[in-house]
Amino acid sequence: MTARKGTQPRQTKRERKALAGKSANNVHDHAQHIHCVACGVHLDAAQFSAAPATARWITCQHGSRFAACESCVPRAKQLLDEHDRTGQAVHAAAAFH
Numbered sequence: 001m002t003a004r005k006g007t008q009p010r011q012t013k014r015e016r017k018a019l020a021g022k023s024a025n026n027v028h029d030h031a032q033h034i035h036c037v038a039c040g041v042h043l044d045a046a047q048f049s050a051a052p053a054t055a056r057w058i059t060c061q062h063g064s065r066f067a068a069c070e071s072c073v074p075r076a077k078q079l080l081d082e083h084d085r086t087g088q089a090v091h092a093a094a095a096f097h
Contacts, residue, residue, distance in 0.1 A: 037079060038072035040093035060084055066092075 011019075034043040036055070047055040048067075057065045058076055061084040068076035083090045 034067045035092075035095040036069045036072050036076070037066040037090060037092045038068055038075040040095045041069060042095070042097045043067050043069065060090070066090065 034045065034055075035041065036043055037058075043055045047053065048057065052070075054070050055067060056070065056073065058068055058073065058080060059065050060080045066076060066080065079090050079092070082088075
């Protein structure tokens with residue numbers, strides 16, 4: 001697309017988003033707010049490095065990481081297997097505190 005003389009070309013939506021950065025509604029800080037994908041319980045970052053760990057990260061075939069309580073790992077793996085097989089979003093449990 002060519003711009004008329006004296007005007008700037010319009011930015012694409014992708015370019016505008018890149019310049020604006022992530023909105024406050026779109027930011028998800030994994031270090032601050034983590035929920036189990038299987039049961040939805042709130043997990044603290046310290047639970048992943050505790051001895052013994054009470055939570056862990058599991059990864060789908062696409063490389064996305066999901067948190068799970070130690071007791072929920074089998075169910076979380078089932079959810080990720082379904083996600084990998086169907087290509088649909090992970091059917092995560094509703095988050096609660």
